[in-house]
Amino acid sequence: MTALRAAPAASPAAAAPAARPPGAAGPLVLGVRHHGPGSARAVRAALEAVRPAAVLIEGPPEADGLVALAGDEDMRPPVALLAHAVDDPGRAAFWPFAGFSPEWVAIRWALDAGAVVRFIDLPAAHTLAADPTWDDGEEADQGERIDPVAELARAAGYDDPERWWEDAVELRGTADPIAPFEALAEAMGALRDAYGDGGRPRDLVREAHMRLRLRAARKEFGDDMAVVCGAWHVPAVGRKTTVAADRALLKGLPKVRTETTWVPWTHRRLARRSGYGAGIDSPGWYGHLFASPDRPVERWMTRVAGLLRAEDRMVSSAHVIEAVRLAETLAVMRGRPLAGLGETTDAVRAVMCDGSDVPLDLVHDRLVVGDVLGEVPAGAPAVPLQRDLARLQRGLRLRPEAQERQLELDLRKENDAARSRMLHRLRLLSVAWGEPVAGRGSTGTFRETWRLSWEPELHVRVAEAGVWGTTLASAATAKAESRALEATALAEVTSLAERCLLAGLSEALPVVMTALADRAALDADVGHLAEALPALARALRYGDVRATDTAALGEVAAGIAERVCVALPPACAGLDTEAATAMRGHLDGVHTALGLLPDAAGLVERWGGVLLRLADRDGVPGEIRGRAARILLDDGRLGEDATARLMSRALSPGTPPADAASWIEGFVGGASGGGMLLVHDARLLGLVDTWLTAVPPRAFTDVLPLLRRTFSAYEPGVRRTLGERVARGPSVGTPARAGAGTAGFAEGLDEARADAVLPVLRLLLGHGEPEGAGR
Secondary structure (H helix, E strand, O other), rough: HHHHHHHHHOOOOOOOOEOOOOOOOOOOEEEEEOOOOHHHHHHHHHHHHHHHOOOOOOOOOHHHHHHHHOOOOOOOOOHHHHHEEEEOOEEEEEEOOOOOHHHHHHHHHHHHHEEEEEEEEOOOHHHOOOOOOOOOOOOOOOOHHOOHHHHHHHHHOOOOOOHHHHHHHOOOOOOOHHHHHHHHHHHHHHHHHHHOOOOOOHHHHHHHHHEEEHHHHHHOOOOOEEEEEEEEEEEOOOOOOHHHHHHHEEEEEEEOEEEEEEEOEEEEHOOOOOOOOOOOOOOOOOOOHHHHOOHHHHHHHHHHHHHHHHHOOOHHHHHHHHHHHHHHHHHHHHHOOOOOEEEEEEEHHHHOOOOOHHHHHHHHHHHHHOOEEEEOOOOOOOHHHHHHHHHHHOOOOOOOOOOOEEEEEEEEOHHHHHHHHHHHHHHHHOOOOOOOOOOOOOOOOOOOOEEOOOOOHHHHHHHHHHHOOOOOHHHHHHHHHHHHHHHHOHHHHHHHHHHHHHOOOOOOOHHHHHHOOOOOOOOOOHHHHHHHHHHHHHHHHHHOOOOOOHHHHHHHHHHHHHHHHHHHHHHHHOOOOOHHHHHHHHHHHHHHHHHOOOOHHHHHHHHHHHHHHHHOOOOOOOHHHHHHHHHHHHHHOOOOOHHHHHHHHHHOOOOOOHHHHHHHHHHOOOOOOHHHHHOOOOOHHHHHHHHHHHHHHHHHHHHHHHHHHHHHHOOHHHHHHHEEHHHHHHHHOOOOOOOOOOOOOOOOHHHHHHHHHHHHHHHOOOOOOOOOOOO
């Protein structure tokens, strides 16, 4: 343990171990911590001091041909190497690099210095073909694995590995660029002697391949090389083994054909385990330390102040000065070489956030972690579908962004309509860049609101979708046609038809419509038909806005509506409570859908007759009868007197209390606005009140949950007004007493006062309803 305890003091600089003791021959092996800014600075200093002819880096050898792209002016980290199986693009792996990653710094130094760069880790062809139960850095039992940094921190008396790493590496400097690597190499050697593979059996295979690649490079470059790899691997890379022994470890490994490219990455994704399993908690902070070696605390506090000011918090220059002073004082009190993330966070909380963690969470999300999204040059290898998507993104001025944002689209504008089609096509291909959400303002069909957030994994989804076509339009069309042919449920096909119209896939519609007609003709379940109709109606409505020919879709919708009108009344008889609730939902859906269908006057009349039969038919559950009566009342097909008669019968003493409560739920429950109906109609409220007070105590206990669900859905103001009206004693079945109503509401309609509003309405509407106001 001597080496472990000596490591912090002996590693005042940069990063991790070196495997070339003083005076010893052999390549310079620089052990690093992945994504460590201290490691990155130390690697750069060591390479400048030694200037090797070749640099070998931990990474997939398939990426050797992509190294030159790292020097492109359009390449901006964070980025990642993406390798995926050609025949199964969903089987993929990433090797991420940030601007402060030691491997990235080594690559850029080699390109600038004219040195050769090669990757020496296990090929992705083996990694992607491996048995999922084989340890790949994530699936292994975490209880059997050791964290080298945590072990060194524990040996140095620290309970926080991140804090030890900051003290020993990130916040220190040294004049000797090699000494830190040598000290940590000794410490890692002690750890490997004590723990072997540390619970990582796969590492033995990877390290065998690294040694083979190192031997091959020595034949070409001799010892004029530098190796940059994880500090944990340093003792194994320099271990004396035979070629036969290393090849024996690699014998029989499965293999698949792979493709490799560069893809953009994000700081947020760096905070997760991926690739070689090197996740870090604070990529934004580490990036700041790497980019701002001069006065990092002062510069960090200035960035925090700028963020808080942008969020309308009062933060002055005095706050920044005091926060810096407090952070430095805390570092001295805690015995740290410089103020680290812990000290700066505590200072920001106390000085700039008034002790609150709410604004501090914003600082952590935006700055400590961050939403930086890298960029790769257009010349990077990509599947044709990815290239077409990139072309569309540039043409539509819709760049991928890591930070979540909302996008408002007006489909009457050509560019917005094209954006909508692109996003809908991506969703159909399971590339979830955007998600439709409820928008602000107008709810017309010419507006859409999307929530956009680009994740690096979407590059894998695009590669998977590439099997359907080389362009976004052709791929989405092929996927839609395939899904139409495979679909077995009617609702699935109707939803697909709607999505095809939204995505503008006119070439896929004939196949989808044929499948839809076939499923509709064979499906006799009225629930399935009722469930399918709303999607068709929405599709027809959207088609209007998007100038899409939907004549065939209209014919199918009309046919389904006819079948629903015929089959619904008998299907509503003898249903249990759960089935009645589901059928009530179908009733609402069909009613709304018929209002959207063009030229459906005849169907609407027929539907009204169906509702009348349901409202007055014995054997139909009370919830459905009540809902049918309410729809008829709202549409003006049922007068107030007829409605009161239906309610009186439903709430008569001979009706079981549970059935009566179910009728009330259907009539005034849910989001139907039933509360306001009872507020304004004293007669209906009186009927409900009289029935409720007459329910026997034993039965009241049974119906209470249903009644509570019905009335608790009302707005607080509605519930309060209903309570006031009941307290005043509404009439039973007849108009209420004069003066007993709610203040501001008459018991009947005052036509003279109502007519006085009309001139104002005409003025507001410009002497008539404006064009398109009905949309």
